[in-house]
Amino acid sequence: MAGKSIAANKVRSFLTMLGIIIGVAAVIILVSLVQGQNKQWKEYYESLGTNRVNVSAYMWNGKDITEDLYEYCLRLDDLVLGVTPNGYYYGNIRYQSKSTDGNREYGTPSIALGSDLYSVCNNYELAMGRDISYLDVQNYNQVVVLGAKLKEYLFDYKNPIGEQISIGGHKFTVIGVYAAKGGTINPYIDYTAVVPYTMNRMLNKNNTFGDFTIKAKSSEATTEVITRVTGFLTGLIDPNYGYFYVYSDNSWMEREDEANRMMSLVLGGIAGISLLVGGIGIMNIMLVTVRERTREIGIRKAIGGSRRSILIQFLIEASVICGTGGILGILLGVLGTLVAGKLIFQLVLYPDVALSLGAVAFSVVLGIAFGMYPAVKASALQPVEALRAE
Amino acid sequence: MKLIELIDAYKIYNEGFENEVRALNGVSLTIEKGEFVSIVGQSGSGKSTLMNILGCLDVPTYGEYFLNGQDVSVMTDAELSKIRSRDVGFIFQGFNLISTLTAYENVELALIYQGVRASQRHDRVMEALERVGLADRAKNRPSQLSGGQQQRVAIARALVTNPSVIMADEPTGALDSKTGQQILDLLKSLNDEGATVILITHNMDLACASHRIIRLSDGKIVEDYRLRGVTA
Numbered sequence A: 001m002a003g004k005s006i007a008a009n010k011v012r013s014f015l016t017m018l019g020i021i022i023g024v025a026a027v028i029i030l031v032s033l034v035q036g037q038n039k040q041w042k043e044y045y046e047s048l049g050t051n052r053v054n055v056s057a058y059m060w061n062g063k064d065i066t067e068d069l070y071e072y073c074l075r076l077d078d079l080v081l082g083v084t085p086n087g088y089y090y091g092n093i094r095y096q097s098k099s100t101d102g103n104r105e106y107g108t109p110s111i112a113l114g115s116d117l118y119s120v121c122n123n124y125e126l127a128m129g130r131d132i133s134y135l136d137v138q139n140y141n142q143v144v145v146l147g148a149k150l151k152e153y154l155f156d157y158k159n160p161i162g163e164q165i166s167i168g169g170h171k172f173t174v175i176g177v178y179a180a181k182g183g184t185i186n187p188y189i190d191y192t193a194v195v196p197y198t199m200n201r202m203l204n205k206n207n208t209f210g211d212f213t214i215k216a217k218s219s220e221a222t223t224e225v226i227t228r229v230t231g232f233l234t235g236l237i238d239p240n241y242g243y244f245y246v247y248s249d250n251s252w253m254e255r256e257d258e259a260n261r262m263m264s265l266v267l268g269g270i271a272g273i274s275l276l277v278g279g280i281g282i283m284n285i286m287l288v289t290v291r292e293r294t295r296e297i298g299i300r301k302a303i304g305g306s307r308r309s310i311l312i313q314f315l316i317e318a319s320v321i322c323g324t325g326g327i328l329g330i331l332l333g334v335l336g337t338l339v340a341g342k343l344i345f346q347l348v349l350y351p352d353v354a355l356s357l358g359a360v361a362f363s364v365v366l367g368i369a370f371g372m373y374p375a376v377k378a379s380a381l382q383p384v385e386a387l388r389a390e
Numbered sequence B: 001m002k003l004i005e006l007i008d009a010y011k012i013y014n015e016g017f018e019n020e021v022r023a024l025n026g027v028s029l030t031i032e033k034g035e036f037v038s039i040v041g042q043s044g045s046g047k048s049t050l051m052n053i054l055g056c057l058d059v060p061t062y063g064e065y066f067l068n069g070q071d072v073s074v075m076t077d078a079e080l081s082k083i084r085s086r087d088v089g090f091i092f093q094g095f096n097l098i099s100t101l102t103a104y105e106n107v108e109l110a111l112i113y114q115g116v117r118a119s120q121r122h123d124r125v126m127e128a129l130e131r132v133g134l135a136d137r138a139k140n141r142p143s144q145l146s147g148g149q150q151q152r153v154a155i156a157r158a159l160v161t162n163p164s165v166i167m168a169d170e171p172t173g174a175l176d177s178k179t180g181q182q183i184l185d186l187l188k189s190l191n192d193e194g195a196t197v198i199l200i201t202h203n204m205d206l207a208c209a210s211h212r213i214i215r216l217s218d219g220k221i222v223e224d225y226r227l228r229g230v231t232a
């Protein structure tokens, strides 16, 4: 009976459903996208590794603090896992006929000038061969460890260990390969290589570094390291000849988290509004038909329908419409989330289950409440009074 | 046997205000089972008001009403709906079919509310529609039917439940005289089969087809006489 009534009131049923579909789908898609972005940033930071302390130092007298900082950090071995300068060399890498200048997708990589603890500081793991050693650094060994993507580009499936490649015209021996990190925000994370930082002089004609990364053991250690290193550098760097800055990625991440939470709130608000608009739409349609329905209820009562049976009929009718709308809304929301996730983040995003169900529950309850409203009111009237509505 | 007993009934709208209307102003009325009663009177004399109260679609402001010996004024909504479903078949001047349902479904609804099982409904609905000559229009919606056809669907809906009383409020008011006559014939044959029939009409020719004529004026019965001696 309720089915017949739904079919017979196609427009009303459809509009009601539409309100629910749009509200539910909008909430799911919007909130999922924000969560997707959150997740992506988290992944990125986690791939870099947490508990990193960055040191920037600028010296006007050309003094290099690399050795001093390196040694100081090694002494903090209960707090620090590793330390490395952050220097880069940009230049063509060649292996036989393959040259990174010819790579249409990624072009020329930046090659990191790192210490033997570069991989520790940047969360790289060795996939094959060996890592850069302390002696490599001290002895100016022309060795290189390749990132997974760069290795793949230059060597394909060939074993690169022991092969000679040319970096900026200088010969380097490949001693190892890092495992792929993957990464959606920064695909270059695997399209890289590391050489001992003492190659700086040869590659960049430069002796000094201004940026360093220290990897602390824990987030508590991070704070302690910042304090200690700040103290150490205060003694080391004469403020007349330079200045320095010590900060951690953790605070960065916290700020980013904060920003994401704000975004979630804003978009959640927008989603809530769309749900509300959908709800008002439902309400309107239901109220507009109150008169028409009141008369129908009058007829039903006049021919013997009890209040209870009429209420049940309206309840089923509203539930079916709103339930269908809710299900379609979820489908559309999931589909929209998948498509938008793919388009915007190149990620497979899954909507939040609790949130989706919440959105459905909200609009279904709203729809049923307003679907029931005329029935509750009209079925309490004397049949004549209900019949008079026109 | 008494089917209807209305004792000193009043229906007063806006009581105590300037615009107070006494639609019924002290009506007492007894109708026996099997009677065919016409209620006549000028427009506004209270005919529909009386009929609505007799059909349990409305309640009197004051007064008592017994249907089948039961006091209607103390009944719950569920009991009233049972009475409307089982005992009363109502035919309205304005048809009052549900526009979104087909003729068949409109008639079936009365059986659904009576709790008749689905397997038995089809035959009874078709029988009722055949009775009013509309079996071939079962799938039409009210908007696809003429006024006379709609009224006959309404009659089918009223008679399908085999009610003890059929009440018709100007069932021919919106119809031409030939169609009106058909409807009257239907009511007469239902009465012949034992149903009590109460008919409101403006048309004295139609009223004269009944056994008893009650004339209302200003909410009061001013005339009540029998044409043929039919008593239960």
Ligand SMILES: Nc1ncnc2c1ncn2[C@@H]1O[C@H](COP(=O)(O)OP(=O)(O)OP(=O)(O)O)[C@@H](O)[C@H]1O
Pocket (backbone or CB within 6 Å): B013, B014, B021, B022, B023, B041, B042, B043, B044, B045, B046, B047, B048, B049, B050
């Ligand atoms: N809801 C209402 N509020 C106020 N007055 C009403 C209401 N319903 C009916 N009346 C008044 O009660 C009186 C009797 O109305 P009723 O409908 O019973 O007349 P009727 O005899 O059926 O007239 P008609 O032949 O035109 O159908 C009228 O004066 C009418 O205006």
Ligand SMILES: [Mg+2]
Pocket (backbone or CB within 6 Å): B047, B048, B049, B169
């Ligand atoms: Mg009337």
